[in-house]
Amino acid sequence: MTRARRKALLQSEAVQGLSLISPTFLYAFVLLAVPILVVIAHSFWTQHYLTIDRTFTLENYRIALTEPMYRDLLWRSLYISIMVSLFTVVLAYPIAYYISFHGGQRKGLWLFLITIPFWTSYLLRVMAWKVILGYNGVLNSGLMGLGITDHPTTALLYNSSAVIITLTHAWAAFAILPIFVSLEKVDRTLVEAAKDLGDGPLRSFLRVTLPLSMPGVISALLIVMIPTVGDYVTPKLVGGKDGVMIANAIQAQFGKAANWPLGAALSVTTMVIVSAMAGAAVLILRRAAKLAR
Amino acid sequence: MRGLRRFMPGGSWLGAYALVYVVFLYLPVIFLPIFSVNTAATPKFPLSGFTWKWYEQLPHTPALLDAAWNSLIVGVSASVLATTFGILAARAITRYRFPGRRPINGLIMAPLVLPEIIIAISMLLVMLQLGLSLSLFTVVLGHILICIPYSMTVLTSGFEGFDRSLEEASADLGESAFGTFRRVTLPMVTPAIISSLLVSFTISLDEFMIAFFLTGTEATLPIYIWGQLRFAAKLPGVLALGTLLLVASFVMMTLAEILRRRAANRANTEGGLYA
Numbered sequence: 063m064t065r066a067r068r069k070a071l072l073q074s075e076a077v078q079g080l081s082l083i084s085p086t087f088l089y090a091f092v093l094l095a096v097p098i099l100v101v102i103a104h105s106f107w108t109q110h111y112l113t114i115d116r117t118f119t120l121e122n123y124r125i126a127l128t129e130p131m132y133r134d135l136l137w138r139s140l141y142i143s144i145m146v147s148l149f150t151v152v153l154a155y156p157i158a159y160y161i162s163f164h165g166g167q168r169k170g171l172w173l174f175l176i177t178i179p180f181w182t183s184y185l186l187r188v189m190a191w192k193v194i195l196g197y198n199g200v201l202n203s204g205l206m207g208l209g210i211t212d213h214p215t216t217a218l219l220y221n222s223s224a225v226i227i228t229l230t231h232a233w234a235a236f237a238i239l240p241i242f243v244s245l246e247k248v249d250r251t252l253v254e255a256a257k258d259l260g261d262g263p264l265r266s267f268l269r270v271t272l273p274l275s276m277p278g279v280i281s282a283l284l285i286v287m288i289p290t291v292g293d294y295v296t297p298k299l300v301g302g303k304d305g306v307m308i309a310n311a312i313q314a315q316f317g318k319a320a321n322w323p324l325g326a327a328l329s330v331t332t333m334v335i336v337s338a339m340a341g342a343a344v345l346i347l348r349r350a351a352k353l354a355r
Numbered sequence: 356m357r358g359l360r361r362f363m364p365g366g367s368w369l370g371a372y373a374l375v376y377v378v379f380l381y382l383p384v385i386f387l388p389i390f391s392v393n394t395a396a397t398p399k400f401p402l403s404g405f406t407w408k409w410y411e412q413l414p415h416t417p418a419l420l421d422a423a424w425n426s427l428i429v430g431v432s433a434s435v436l437a438t439t440f441g442i443l444a445a446r447a448i449t450r451y452r453f454p455g456r457r458p459i460n461g462l463i464m465a466p467l468v469l470p471e472i473i474i475a476i477s478m479l480l481v482m483l484q485l486g487l488s489l490s491l492f493t494v495v496l497g498h499i500l501i502c503i504p505y506s507m508t509v510l511t512s513g514f515e516g517f518d519r520s521l522e523e524a525s526a527d528l529g530e531s532a533f534g535t536f537r538r539v540t541l542p543m544v545t546p547a548i549i550s551s552l553l554v555s556f557t558i559s560l561d562e563f564m565i566a567f568f569l570t571g572t573e574a575t576l577p578i579y580i581w582g583q584l585r586f587a588a589k590l591p592g593v594l595a596l597g598t599l600l601l602v603a604s605f606v607m608m609t610l611a612e613i614l615r616r617r618a619a620n621r622a623n624t625e626g627g628l629y630a
Contacts (some may be wrong), residue, residue, distance in 0.1 A: 083459055101473075203400040310584055313568075
């Protein structure tokens with residue numbers, strides 16, 4: 063095949079591929095990329111009742127970053143999302159490891175078992191936790207029935223711990239899958255080699271398996287951290303006053319408070335900060351993985 | 356080697372941990388069906404007695420029936436359209452190499468990792484700006500967007516390893532392009548497509564945030580449930596409805612998984628040497 067013909071063929075393949083994917087791409091572009099740009103634009107504008115004033119201003123960002131209420135909500139949301147992603151990853155790693163290294167013939171069944179609850183309605187799972195942690199709930203009545211306490215405690219529901227527990231449960235499956243995938247890629251002969259060369263099971267795990275599975279750990283962290291920072295349902299149902307998160311404030315700006323530009327600035331700020339934190343986490347973990355080797 | 360691995364220290368306590376973990380995953384969800392057949396109006400132990408009364412009330416609640424109907428319309432429209440978009444994109448990704456493949460794929464899959472509130476408010480803002488009035492139609496638009504990544508995941512696993520030589524053979528043997536599509540391509544990808552429809556429908560049926568922001572006055576089932584949660588007295592009915600939704604999701608996802616596996620196996624083995 064001559065070079066020119068090969069080029070022509072490649073080009074036609076490129077054209078075919080692009081035209082085939084273009085409807086889906088356009089859909090995502092028009093309904094996701096453009097709207098996000100519109101949100102970013104709004105964050106630099108101001109609203110007077112029903113009209114939007116399109117002169118550039120950083121006022122919304124000043125409010126978002128300095129107003130104590132929003133600052134506290136932002137920090138709490140970041141704190142909660144970091145705790146949730148750490149817990150899910152730490153709890154999920156042994157399971158992913160177990161399925162990958164000891165799952166044998168039943169790997170598929172294990173993965174299926176673990177992902178199924180995740181496919182049920184998120185709202186219902188949060189509701190289940192409300193039922194469990196409530197004042198008259200499962201845990202309180204159960205503890206009293208067992209004679210461990212004699213009166214129900216309010217410590218269980220309506221605080222940020224309740225939010226963390228609920229979110230950790232809700233995102234469990236999301237953390238297991240990427241870790242499992244990266245563990246599957248770990249070359250088993252390397253683990254054997256480390257053992258043959260005298261490393262104990264823990265040492266070979268820390269020096270071979272863990273660093274090699276780090277990409278999975280990193281993507282699990284990100285896949286949990288970024289969406290949970292903007293969670294709305296969980297703080298609303300089980301968070302109470304002490305567990306309110308930034309999404310609740312954003313929603314208020316698009317609802318009752320009707321200040322779109324401020325809501326937009328809060329959204330952009332949240333996304334920028336969580337992306338920066340996620341980026342920092344990636345760098346730190348990559349470093350750690352390199353040092354371990 | 357397998358024997359060695361089985362006796363490796365750590366295997367047994369890891370197994371025990373895995374079991375505890377699965378219990379942790381399922382336990383909260385299992386309380387919904389348990390308390391939905393309990394006679395007491397508040398969900399607490401000890402259980403007071405068995406009843407179907409909370410379920411019997413469901414068909415006599417007009418608002419609930421409306422919500423169920425709305426959910427059905429939204430779910431069917433969103434799953435069909437998301438799967439159509441998914442088929443095109445998955446086929447392009449698995450079969451062709453083209454410039455910009457990664458960023459394009461990245462944008463299409465982005466709803467998976469973005470906070471739902473960001474997706475919801477950006478779409479809301481644009482729709483309000485365009486003067487679109489919020490309705491089930493806007494909910495469908497939103498659900499298509501978030502269903503496409505799931506549909507893509509299912510479909511690419513079904514299309515991957517799809518043996519192109521089978522289509523070529525069919526064309527060489529005199530089938531028309533349409534005939535090849537209908538008699539060779541379609542039967543191989545049908546399980547994956549049905550699986551994608553089921554997954555998308557389930558996502559749409561259970562989805563709350565996008566629907567909450569983008570709907571006007573019409574409620575879908577999760578929005579109906581959200582509204583009922585304010586009233587403590589309505590909780591048993593909500594638990595009963597929730598249980599039905601759980602069962603529906605469970606059945607559809609199990610079916611989808613069986614079909615997806617069949618599709619993946621078919622694409623990989625039937626095109627093989629021993630087909």
